[in-house]
Amino acid sequence: TRGRFRETFDTVNQRFAERFTRLFGGGEAYLRLCGDDLLEAGVELMSRPPGKRISTLSLLSGGEKALTAVALVFALFSLNPAPFCMLDEVDAPLDEANVGRFCAMVADMAQQVQFIFITHNKATMELASQLTGVTMREPGVSRIVAVDLDEAVRLAGA
Amino acid sequence: TRGRFRETFDTVNQRFAERFTRLFGGGEAYLRLCGDDLLEAGVELMSRPPGKRISTLSLLSGGEKALTAVALVFALFSLNPAPFCMLDEVDAPLDEANVGRFCAMVADMAQQVQFIFITHNKATMELASQLTGVTMREPGVSRIVAVDLDEAVRLAGA
Amino acid sequence: MRLSRMRLSGFKSFVDPTDVTFPSALVGIVGPNGCGKSNLIDAVRWVMGESSARHLRGQAMDDVIFSGSTTRKPVGLASVELLFDNSAGRLQGEFARQAEISVRRVMTRDGESKYFLNGSRCRRRDILDVFLGTGLGPRAYAIIEQGMISRIVEARPEELRGFIEEAA
Amino acid sequence: MRLSRMRLSGFKSFVDPTDVTFPSALVGIVGPNGCGKSNLIDAVRWVMGESSARHLRGQAMDDVIFSGSTTRKPVGLASVELLFDNSAGRLQGEFARQAEISVRRVMTRDGESKYFLNGSRCRRRDILDVFLGTGLGPRAYAIIEQGMISRIVEARPEELRGFIEEAA
Numbered sequence: 001t002r003g004r005f006r007e008t009f010d011t012v013n014q015r016f017a018e019r020f021t022r023l024f025g026g027g028e029a030y031l032r033l034c035g036d037d038l039l040e041a042g043v044e045l046m047s048r049p050p051g052k053r054i055s056t057l058s059l060l061s062g063g064e065k066a067l068t069a070v071a072l073v074f075a076l077f078s079l080n081p082a083p084f085c086m087l088d089e090v091d092a093p094l095d096e097a098n099v100g101r102f103c104a105m106v107a108d109m110a111q112q113v114q115f116i117f118i119t120h121n122k123a124t125m126e127l128a129s130q131l132t133g134v135t136m137r138e139p140g141v142s143r144i145v146a147v148d149l150d151e152a153v154r155l156a157g158a
Numbered sequence: 159t160r161g162r163f164r165e166t167f168d169t170v171n172q173r174f175a176e177r178f179t180r181l182f183g184g185g186e187a188y189l190r191l192c193g194d195d196l197l198e199a200g201v202e203l204m205s206r207p208p209g210k211r212i213s214t215l216s217l218l219s220g221g222e223k224a225l226t227a228v229a230l231v232f233a234l235f236s237l238n239p240a241p242f243c244m245l246d247e248v249d250a251p252l253d254e255a256n257v258g259r260f261c262a263m264v265a266d267m268a269q270q271v272q273f274i275f276i277t278h279n280k281a282t283m284e285l286a287s288q289l290t291g292v293t294m295r296e297p298g299v300s301r302i303v304a305v306d307l308d309e310a311v312r313l314a315g316a
Numbered sequence: 317m318r319l320s321r322m323r324l325s326g327f328k329s330f331v332d333p334t335d336v337t338f339p340s341a342l343v344g345i346v347g348p349n350g351c352g353k354s355n356l357i358d359a360v361r362w363v364m365g366e367s368s369a370r371h372l373r374g375q376a377m378d379d380v381i382f383s384g385s386t387t388r389k390p391v392g393l394a395s396v397e398l399l400f401d402n403s404a405g406r407l408q409g410e411f412a413r414q415a416e417i418s419v420r421r422v423m424t425r426d427g428e429s430k431y432f433l434n435g436s437r438c439r440r441r442d443i444l445d446v447f448l449g450t451g452l453g454p455r456a457y458a459i460i461e462q463g464m465i466s467r468i469v470e471a472r473p474e475e476l477r478g479f480i481e482e483a484a
Numbered sequence: 485m486r487l488s489r490m491r492l493s494g495f496k497s498f499v500d501p502t503d504v505t506f507p508s509a510l511v512g513i514v515g516p517n518g519c520g521k522s523n524l525i526d527a528v529r530w531v532m533g534e535s536s537a538r539h540l541r542g543q544a545m546d547d548v549i550f551s552g553s554t555t556r557k558p559v560g561l562a563s564v565e566l567l568f569d570n571s572a573g574r575l576q577g578e579f580a581r582q583a584e585i586s587v588r589r590v591m592t593r594d595g596e597s598k599y600f601l602n603g604s605r606c607r608r609r610d611i612l613d614v615f616l617g618t619g620l621g622p623r624a625y626a627i628i629e630q631g632m633i634s635r636i637v638e639a640r641p642e643e644l645r646g647f648i649e650e651a652a
């Protein structure tokens with residue numbers, strides 16, 4: 001229904017904007033409806049990293065696009081927050097500064113949500129209270145092994 | 159024409175298979191024609207990393223998929239080899255062992271081809287004879303700066 | 317309702333019975349390419365009722381059963397059991413007072429799945445009902461798989477709208 | 485025919501006249517997210533005749549002209565010049581004996597492009613002809629942009645066939 005989508009859209013928009021600014025350490029972003037028909041209009045991401053001009057997602061860098069998408073994912077998650085959240089290598093294209101702010105947001109959300117995250121990134125490994133290693137010493141057969149930070153870095157080939 | 163595509167397909171297949179085995183340090187792969195009509199048949203990647211069973215690309219891991227695609231890209235490049243090749247973060251999903259074999263292949267190809275590669279990965283930076291840093295101290299304005307390995311690692315936030 | 321533990325056997329590359337524990341709110345999973353990390357994510361999705369092979373990176377549903385390696389023969393059965401810590405009492409209905417909830421799925425080569433809640437046989441829809449209202453549906457944003465971020469980045473406006481509608 | 489040097493001005497985030505040298509066979513480009521690395525790749529593609537805005541991550545062709553920042557106003561012109569070292573004599577035709585070849589493209593806000601070969605005005609197709617037979621066409625595999633690898637990974641069989649046909 002039109003009313004229901006409008007309501008969802010506005011909520012996601014406000015939460016997306018807030019998370020974007022926190023993840024980028026500045027700048028702004030919003031969702032834009034492409035067209036007037038609320039039942040049919042597509043949605044576009046408008047994004048302005050700190051110091052830059054607002055533009056559609058396409059002109060942004062690989063890392064900037066990914067971080068913008070993470071802001072949207074966390075906003076969508078917050079609509080219907082599950083007790084746990086699993087993240088598979090979402091930090092892969094991010095540089096050190098962006099990973100730092102990403103980890104800060106996850107640490108903050110972890111007060112209410114249990115996070116299980118797969119990563120190759122050392123800074124993200126440092127966020128974990130516990131690190132689980134997965135190995136394949138026998139070809140094709142996976143095993144679980146408990147690891148500390150140094151073992152994790154070596155194991156992941158990070 | 160049928161004959162021409164068959165010829166191209168066979169050449170790419172053989173070069174793809176050879177590069178795959180070098181990049182994975184073992185295993186095998188090949189291109190499969192889906193259907194009998196040589197003018198219409200699609201192409202599928204069949205891939206068997208060392209120690210595992212052959213399967214379509216979909217079941218493979220993120221890093222395995224990427225490395226398989228790199229083998230195909232280098233095979234396609236070899237059909238019509240340009241004097242230079244630019245690579246934008248193709249090593250992003252690869253772990254240490256795979257990055258090592260990727261760098262070995264690039265070093266080898268660099269005897270005939272000039273490689274210009276963008277990377278966030280320290281091991282790939284070590285492959286370079288020269289490192290060029292890109293900075294944005296003034297927001298939105300890019301500048302070029304020569305860097306050594308340590309400065310490169312810091313700059314890239316690797 | 318935290319995850320406390322998962323047991324896999326015959327599921328993708330986890331052929332041998334394997335225990336994975338999740339004792340804290342921030343659990344990191346690490347390892348080299350292809351060692352099985354994303355397979356753990358698939359296992360959680362699968363045991364909670366995933367019915368589309370595509371969402372498990374396969375082409376047929378029995379692609380999740382261990383299909384062999386150079387040292388092992390294929391097996392005929394995949395089993396994943398997930399234990400939830402419900403001490404915060406977040407679940408509704410008949411399980412509201414249970415401190416621990418176990419959800420288990422078993423599948424054989426013929427593609428037939430059996431589901432179990434706290435050890436008792438049940439239907440797939442009973443599993444889905446347990447998670448109703450907890451934010452853990454089949455299309456919830458609780459599981460962000462490898463490639464999800466790029467899918468959002470590459471999405472056309474009508475597809476992005478779809479993502480928002482799904483989350484509502 | 486190695487790349488020896490590139491000069492950009494007003495092109496995407498490279499608003500000020502900037503020199504990039506490529507003195508060896510293994511050149512690494514590094515920097516944080518969004519600093520302009522991929523823009524250098526776009527610049528090479530663009531100066532060699534790219535006519536599709538989508539392949540430059542834009543929606544209109546003038547998206548490549550510097551559009552301003554919080555400290556700078558937009559400019560009206562983008563220029564990229566690429567210098568090739570042809571001392572190995574790989575080029576055919578009238579440039580075969582030149583040790584250095586310069587290719588330059590200039591574009592204004594109205595979308596009009598001007599091309600220059602060794603300083604003399606020429607047509608876009610003259611630029612394309614220079615690279616004929618060198619493996620450097622508009623759809624050659626000499627430039628592998630960010631996202632190309634995922635596009636191959638996600639390709640359906642008919643799309644993958646297209647990639648092979650393009651390379652032939």
Ligand SMILES: Nc1ncnc2c1ncn2[C@@H]1O[C@H](COP(=O)(O)OP(=O)(O)OP(=O)(O)O)[C@@H](O)[C@H]1O
Nearest residue numbers: 219220221328349350351352353354355381382383
């Ligand atoms: N049914 C199956 N039987 C045996 N092995 C399987 C099966 N399904 C998938 N695999 C194997 O599991 C591996 C993929 O594991 P997974 O995707 O979990 O890797 P990963 O640890 O996430 O790696 P990356 O860091 O590259 O993403 C593949 O090599 C694949 O061959």
Ligand SMILES: Nc1ncnc2c1ncn2[C@@H]1O[C@H](COP(=O)(O)OP(=O)(O)OP(=O)(O)O)[C@@H](O)[C@H]1O
Nearest residue numbers: 061062063496517518519520521522523549550551
């Ligand atoms: N016409 C333009 N005018 C000004 N800035 C632009 C223009 N086009 C693109 N940009 C800016 O260039 C930046 C993208 O740069 P680029 O893609 O080269 O980053 P990158 O160094 O490759 O980063 P990553 O490591 O994240 O891939 C974006 O922030 C974008 O705003």
Ligand SMILES: [Mg+2]
Nearest residue numbers: 219220354462
């Ligand atoms: Mg994975």
Ligand SMILES: [Mg+2]
Nearest residue numbers: 061062522630
């Ligand atoms: Mg980039």
